[in-house]
Amino acid sequence: MATLLYRLGRWAYSRPWRVVVAWLVLVAAVAAAALTLGGKTQESYAIPGTESQRAIDKLDAVFPQTAGASVQVVAQAPEGASVEDDRYRSVIETMSGELESVDGVEAVSSPYSDYAVDAISDDGRVAIIQVTLSANSEDVSQRTLDDVLATAEPARDAGMTVEFGGQVFQDTSFGITITEAFGVLFAAVVLIIAFGSLLAAGFPLLGALLGVGLSIGAITALASVVTVGSSAPARAHDRPRGGHRLLLFIVSRHRNQLATGMDPRESAASAIATAGSAVVFAGLTVIIALLGLLVVGIPFLSVMGVAAAGAVLVSVLVAVTLVPALLGLAGRRLAPKEGSRAARRALAASSDSPDAKPSFGTRWVRLVLKAPIVAVILVVGLLGALLIPALQLQLSLPDNGSQPKASTQRQAYDLVADAFGPGRNGPLIVLVDITQTTDVLDDLESIRQRLQDLDDVSAVGPGTPNPSVDTAILQVIPKSAPDSPTTTALVQKIRSLAPSIEDEFGTPIAVTGTTAVMIDISSTLGRALIPFAAIVVGLSILLLMMVFRSLFVPIKAALGFLLSVIGSFGVVVAVFQLGIGADLIGAEPGPILSFLPILLIAVLFGLAMDYEVFLVSGMREAYVHTGDARRSIELGFSHAARVVTAAALIMFFVFFAFVPEGAGVIKPIALALAAGVAFDAFLVRMTLVPAAMALAGRAAWYFPRWLAKALPNVDIEGESLGEHRSGLEWARGHDGAAVTADRLETPASTVPLSVEVPVGGTAVLVGPVGERRAMLATLSGRLPAAGGRAQVLGLPLPSDATAVARRIALVDASPEGGSPVGDLLGERLALSRPPFGSRRKSAAVILDRIGSALEAEGLPRVGESDRMTGLLPEQRIAVALGLGMASGVEAAALDLGELEGRHLERALRVADAVVLPSMSLLLGAPAEPHPETRSGRPLVVASLSRKAVLS
Incomplete structure (x- = not known):
């Protein structure tokens, strides 16, 4: 690998304009595809094969009038008035008529209809108009939404409050906010400080921005042919922006070598071969983790994983092709000025002189190595303490209750919860097969009564057969909120009644609706978590064994990652579930996103292995050359600490930039990743790892001979490269x-x-x-x-x-x-x-x-x-x-x-x-x-x- 990358680096360095032009052409092609085919991200959480999804598919066939997206129009009369008053009743009925005339509306259910279920609150102030659109959520036109919203004006003129609920009003647009711009600016500042050079700092920024452009363009084009969730662009966005760290590693090695007088082309090729090998295998680990989302079998997560994995691949290709080309254009101008701090630091790192002034990284690792057992106890104790809030984790999928307070769907959600109870925001649909019954109405009434008698049921609507009288639906209103564990239990109770109802009435039933779909998705995600984690961690451990030729290093890396995940979950639960500090970031306390654990494991594991590879590859390289286990820890850490610190700070702010102004779906993901990066980089990798390596001593590098023969040696330290360069010089x-x-x-x-x-x-x-x-x-x-x-x-x-x-x-x-x-x-x-x-x-x-x-x-x-x-x-x-x-x-x-x-x-x-x-x-x-x-x-x-x- 090192020799192959060495040749690639020399080739790209010698032909910089060819490589740069090729990348610019690729960016232009992807941008053209995005502009021509550009689609829109969607909140689609469907999982084929679940009971709720099968029922929805059947509903589409037998009840086409209910197949489209639904909108709740919530109207509230002024204080002291009632929607039953003639004046406000007339306004609401007029609005219902106007809604029926909107192009794209399939059906409207007035709150005064005999078939309306729990549509007027007990105090008489709030009424709900149920609107069914012709198209599903993904295909509703903006004109239809605008016309629906416009029907509220007469009611508002009459002094009523009117809000609209439904997924069709959720904002799934994706863009760069001012906070994210500050995140990029901070990354630039970190790079300038790390390199001490504007030119050197510009290389990682340029490469990362190119990766962002390619990734977002590709996602936008992809959204025109497949369903792409609104959080997928963020994942594909932050991965190449996180490519700063990959490029940083290579450029830092190149500048250090230039400071020692190495020929620029030889230095670039050598940096690509050595640091580039670490970049390739770190990227490969991330890709494995992200592609592990395919194992879960959930389409929107699969698309998200593939999109983010593609973004990582772009970052790796940029690192090993575009970076050496840019280094070729810069030539010797990237070399630190003689006598500068960067030059002194590079010379000290290359000479390992005992008289050289130690860097902060060197001083830190020496402090850790003085009492490694203390460092281990402190890190494990601190992150282990966060297990207490982490164990209170409750998972759910987002609904309108997690939207910003100022949004119309959130206002509608709160009005309904206050007036009718929280369960009115998450009605369940019970689909009844009536093909085998001869007494349809009586049987439906009996089934309705059976459902009404269940705990946590607020109301059950009358059974409504379809025109062909082969299927009927009953609307069940729970007492508890859609994301409550009690509602989940209610769904299970209804499903447990299905066999007895079928035996008694000959009518199979199935539970569906948005709330049931969300519950099924959460259940599927929970079952998939363990096999997903096992596959991802197992494959990555195998890869790290190949890279480091050690049993201790990969196992220690995986256990350290577990601590980082515990800490990350603890922070997210404390903020988004327990509400500690939630107001500071505009977060709403409530259950955590169901797919956050899997997504966090996929992304954070890749980042954790990045830092592991960058730090431990230097230790491995030093150990191979010196055979001194303890000294190799100090040498490897000192050489990589500055780069890992800069990379971790950049990634922290890349993720944290989504927290203050990100969409409700993205906020907890962003905070979880930001906290995870901070814990993993600074506590686990830069404190726990050197301490554990010191305690293990030479045993840290033990590798059974039979396993060494079975696994290929990827030579990340570049031993074969040294032989190749020596042979090349001899051949010349x-x-x-x-x-x-x-x-x-x-x-x-x-x-x-x-x-x-x-x-x-x-x-x-x-x-x-x-x-x-x-x-x-x-x-x-x-x-x-x-x-x-x-x-x-x-x-x-x-x-x-x-x-x-x-x-x-x-x-x-x-x-x-x-x-x-x-x-x-x-x-x-x-x-x-x-x-x-x-x-x-x-x-x-x-x-x-x-x-x-x-x-x-x-x-x-x-x-x-x-x-x-x-x-x-x-x-x-x-x-x-x-x-x-x-x-x-x-x-x-x-x-x-x-x-x-x-x-x-x-x-x-x-x-x-x-x-x-x-x-x-x-x-x-x-x-x-x-x-x-x-x-x-x-x-x-x-x-x-x-x-x-x-x-």
């Missing part, structure tokens, strides 16, 4: 050689190979067939070396084996294969760029070179229809090398089989004549060719069975 010292081997060994070697082949030269490797074929495979990048080093065409082995394999053809001259030569050549040319222009011309040139080489040795030409099985050994060698040349490579490797004596010498001359003069050849043979063998190119003979170079 052999510019004139096509191949150089220095004590190179394969699993089949008896002695190491040391040889140098000039460009355009031929090397003959002499030895047993197994050894020479293994060596040819190693030199052509197909087989890992067992020891030593080599360079092929300027690329080091083994670190650049993949690139070597693309530039050298390993061909086979065995007689197997029944395809005609022409077909083999055509297939090879179709897979690569023809070396001599068109495919036809290239095929003709290659066949002619093969024929001419064979004729020069007195051998017959090879035709397109000839097959390898019928050719002489020299002919097969010529064809094999021709096929290799068709691949457009710079060198070819071929074992000559068992040819010896004059046949070997003739084969060498044929090979020399077939390939282009610029190509180099690596050939395996069982014996040495004659010293006077003619060849138009330099010939080197090396033995694989003794150390001497023969030629």
Whole structure:
């Protein structure tokens, strides 16, 4: 991974404008799609398969007049008056008539209708007009809403209070508020302080803003084809803005390296390889956590998770492609000025001199390490204390009672609750299948009475059959509020009555309505929480094992995260449920959002693992190089503490910016994440982690051998990168050689190979067939070396084996294969760029070179229809090398089989004549060719069975 990112960083650094323009084109394309297809976010909490949802689907089919969105028009007469008074009754009836004439209204139920249920309050001051719209909540036009709202003017002119309730009036728009702008401004200030440079601080900001643009544009376009909840843009919004921390990590490493005098391009590539590896795996952990929302099986959460995961992916791609390109444009201007605080800090970090002035991070970790058990007890005790409010957590989904006090839907909700009781805001719908009863009205009345006798039932409306008399509905008004546990219990009681009602009357029943749907969603979320957490945490622990090669580190990371979640829940319950400090942020006390626990776990776990990777990767790197467990804690922490602190502060304010002015749905999520980031970064990762690592000592890095073999080593510390850079520097010292081997060994070697082949030269490797074929495979990048080093065409082995394999053809001259030569050549040319222009011309040139080489040795030409099985050994060698040349490579490797004596010498001359003069050849043979063998190119003979170079 580190080597791959190193190459990517060098490439992007060297071609900055190409990369920048590509990103700008992508942003423009997404923006165009958003403007053309842009949709609107919606509050849709449907869960397919639940009883309430199945009942709603049936209701849509058998009661189409009730399928649309509903609106409650709540009218209150002035103090001392009644809605039964002729004057106000006339106004309300007139308003009902005007509502019926509004385009988009399906039905209107007057409070004075015989079928109205609990529509006039006991004191006579409040009446409810029930309006059913033609379209569902997502499809209601703004014109219809405006016309509905306009019908209130005559009643208000008469001195009445009129408010409107219903989900259609909830504001699901998404935008940037002034508070969020202050959050971004704070992030900029933190970055400037962290870097001590406006230019350096601008890079993370620019990358994060680009990520925001891409993510929001993509979400807006996506909302035109799928249902996207109003909180999804916020999650996709804050994830790339949180990309500050990813870019911060890379730019900080680059500036530190520039301060030590490293070449800018090498520094950028190295920063992408090392810090970028941590960024990639931290991002991957976040993506795993967010995609874990798919496991829950709830559409709106799935869309939210995919949207946020896509935003994280954008941030990672920006970090490893756009950032090195921007570093390339900046060049050495990003280097801290000599003598500046940033330069002194970078030099002190790189030298680890005991005389250097310790940073605040160094002083903090030394303080923690003086008494690590005390730090552990304090952190666990503080966050554990928040378990007390966390255990009082009550979950529900948002209704109009959680809307801002000034909104019309909140005013309607409060009027209804005060006049009728809280249950009137959450009526239940009981769907009755009456196809098997012959006494419909009497049976419906009996069922109504059975429901009326239940505890917590305020009223039950008369049964209303549909026109085809196969289904009826009864409206049940609970005594308790929609989000009350008592209402949840009532729904369960009605469902428990279903079997006895069906047995007695032959009428299956189902409970639905908005309140029942919300209860079913909460229940589904509760059941999904444990498997979701297990999958997310389990996969992430496995990933962290791969990264850190440790059992203790991933398990400790997961347990620390659990403490952060407890602390976060404790704060949210204290504010939004118990009301402590709720007025300060404009919050309304009440139950917590049902999907907050799952969303918090998904997002916060990813962030927690970010900080874990950034801090512990430095400790791991130091431990690998020093072997001193305690010293590595101090070194790793000191190098990463400043970056993690800046990243955590940025994320805290990114999330907290949504709290004062965010929508009611987003406020608790934002506060939970802000508190979680603060607890996790500053208490868990920067206090508990170094203390726990110190207590564990060397055992923190214990990893069973069997597990180490089973899991791939991703090398986040960049050990392989060091080998690659060393090999690359060594390879550059052999510019004139096509191949150089220095004590190179394969699993089949008896002695190491040391040889140098000039460009355009031929090397003959002499030895047993197994050894020479293994060596040819190693030199052509197909087989890992067992020891030593080599360079092929300027690329080091083994670190650049993949690139070597693309530039050298390993061909086979065995007689197997029944395809005609022409077909083999055509297939090879179709897979690569023809070396001599068109495919036809290239095929003709290659066949002619093969024929001419064979004729020069007195051998017959090879035709397109000839097959390898019928050719002489020299002919097969010529064809094999021709096929290799068709691949457009710079060198070819071929074992000559068992040819010896004059046949070997003739084969060498044929090979020399077939390939282009610029190509180099690596050939395996069982014996040495004659010293006077003619060849138009330099010939080197090396033995694989003794150390001497023969030629």
